[in-house]
Amino acid sequence: MPDFAARRTVMVDSQIRPSDVTKYSIIDAMLNVPRECFVPDGREEVAYLGENIPLSRGRVLLDPRCFAKLLDALDVQPNEVALDVGAGLGYSTAVLARLAEAVIAVEDEFAAEAERRLSDMGVDNAVVISGTPAEGARRHGPYDVILVEGGVEQVPSALTDQLKDGGRIGALFMEGNLGVARIGYRAEGVISWRPIFNASAPVMPGFATVRQFAL
Incomplete structure (x- = not known):
């Protein structure tokens, strides 16, 4: 049986800390959540590699x-509610x-399957909603933090409208094969995006720019 706990430590020491992630809460969470329990069956051996893990078409585990x-x-705070898209x-x-007061996924x-695996792990402050990710979960909002788990070309207003004033949204904006992670800050109903770092992931269904075709 592989020593996944040791692999988690190596992941944090070789991939997370050298990337200037220093918040103890994040380090602690990633040391304690068993990533191998949340990858597709049979893919446990690649759970801790430094690459996206395919889930389905256009979908990956970042x-x-x-x-x-x-x-x-x-910078998720312990008294905040997060939307995991x-x-x-x-x-x-x-x-x-482990970072927020409550999470709506x-x-x-x-x-x-996500609900089952979270239940097996004893996660009791998160709820999985079956719905279209690009539409969010308006009924449970507004949210302090929204995190989009994949590439986007655009973020629908239906989703950003669910962010509280003073809230933050994180997404990975793709242009072709190149991407830039950005954090959006909502103030007085307007979201200002700031680039953070370069990364890459497939564009999620519902987050592509609608192309206009002319004859």
Whole structure:
């Protein structure tokens, strides 16, 4: 049986700390949430590699560095409510649940499986909503923090409207094969985006720019 606890430590020491992620809460969460329990069955051996893990078409589990740096920039507080958009099999939700007061995860393909895995891990301050990620979960908002778990070309206003004034949203904006992670800050109803670091991930369904074709 592989020593996954040792692999978590190596992941943090080789991928997270060298990327200037220093917040103890993030380090602690990523040391304690078993990533191998939230990857597709049979893929446990690659759980701690420094790369995105495919889940389905256009969907990945973000690589540890990208995920941790987004969390670091979002600076999630213990009294905040977070929306996890496109939670996949639940890893990001489990980590966020250790940082926030409560987490609402919205997921379409893997909602039931994510809920089961989070329940197996004893995560009791997170709820998985079966729905379209790009539409968020308005009924439970507004949110202090929104994290989009994949690439985007645009973020629909239906989603950003669910962010509180003073709240933050993190997303990975893709242009072709190149991407820039940005944090959006909402003030007086307007979101200002700030670039944080370079990364790459497939564009999630519902987050592509609508192309206009002319004859």
